[in-house]
Amino acid sequence: MPVTVVVGAQWGDEGKAKVIDLLSKEHTFVVRYQGGHNAGHTVVVDGERYALQLVPSGVLYEHVIPVIANGVVVDLPTLFSEIDMLEARGVSCSELKVSSRAHLIFPWHQAHDAIAEAMRGDDKIGTTLKGIGPAYADKARRVGIRAGDAMDPARFRALVRERGAAESKLITEAGGDPLDVDEIVERFAELAARLTPYVSDTISLLHSGLARGAHVLLEGAQATFLDLDHGTYPYVTSSNPTAGGACAGSGLGPRDIDRVVGITKAYTTRVGAGPFPTELTDVDGETLGRVGKEFGTVTGRPRRTGWLDCVMLRHAVRLNSLTELALTKLDVLDGFERVKICTGYRTMEGELDDYPDRFDVLSAVEPVYAELDGWASALGEAREPGALPAEARAFLEVVEREVGVPIRVVGVGAERDDYLMWASA
Ligand code: GDP
Ligand code: IMO
């Protein structure tokens, strides 16, 4: 299928990168369409771990043209340290394209992120402090500086100087330290010069690729329930990871998209604050965190853990037009005597099977669980459905029935080849 979107169906870190890596075999372009270096996308190949924040996860394949599209906010220091890291490990980034329309992140965005979080006190969002929200705010305020501005060095310097001076004033008024604007101008002028060979009209590139029959994989960062419009606002990121955002963020139209793959873990995690109905704070939650190695790739923070939530997944199907699920980390449930799947939410007014619109309702719901037998054997070596214990197959069948779309890929380990095809396309 020519155009596939991969989108997180929960609160992030579902294992999107591993599925992107798998699907990259059949795609020419792998395209990041939103977010920035708040993402941490991990691919493990022969014990080598690649943690990517900005460069699309398809980069590990020579045939792939990785594209950072217009909807992404780009932190140049991170981009170049990632390119340097990859090239030092023998992964070429020479084909990488960065949209001229992508907005750039500057040190003042990080300063504003930190000030906003400090001002929220106990109500802080728990952002990654990467400046993502402030960079998107500047885009919406129409004062952002874009990758394409790097093509005119004199103008770029003037823009950085002007914005830097204005932002330094605002930061000091808010109690922060003034910015060293001269240093920022010099440093970013150098980074901009390094950026110019990568800058491209990625919209024309993708459309002319499609016209020639190329396949495009749109790589979501973050996830459905971190979406600015559809997530648990205000505990969200500042972009639209949902499939609709893939169009705005890449310049492809809705009718170009054939397939939307939602990625879910076999359980649920969340980094940062916000409601989490199936959260576990007991020994089971601790086991999921330990066995699943649930620590943030970007911030190192421990992730909150809980049982799988099919109310969320049903809503993710509607919001994204999901055609299928990929379910990762089923192996992390190995050894649990009983496993639970949330099938509905109970409230004072009765049971809901729709995702509540109101934050206060969501914060107070009590999950309704289906309880299943766990499995005794380890799943790590399973490569076909028949190799799974009956209890693990029953788990997948309940999820498919509750969510209403087929599961195609099932992850049973972190390595590139640790998966099986549950149902074929
Ligand atoms: P992403 O942000 O959605 O790309 O996910 P992350 O890379 O942040 O987090 C997923 C973590 O789970 C990474 O450390 C992966 O290597 C790992 N992982 C992915 N799929 C599986 C799986 O099926 N089983 C296990 N045990 N680990 C997995
Ligand atoms: P990937 O792509 C998990 C969370 C942060 C915080 C909220 C807002 O690896 O799945 P931000 O810095 O974006 O303003 O933070 O969003 N968050 C993520 N959580 N995975 C991510 O990315 C995330 N990117 C942001 O923890 O709660």
Ligand code: MG
């Ligand atoms: Mg991640």
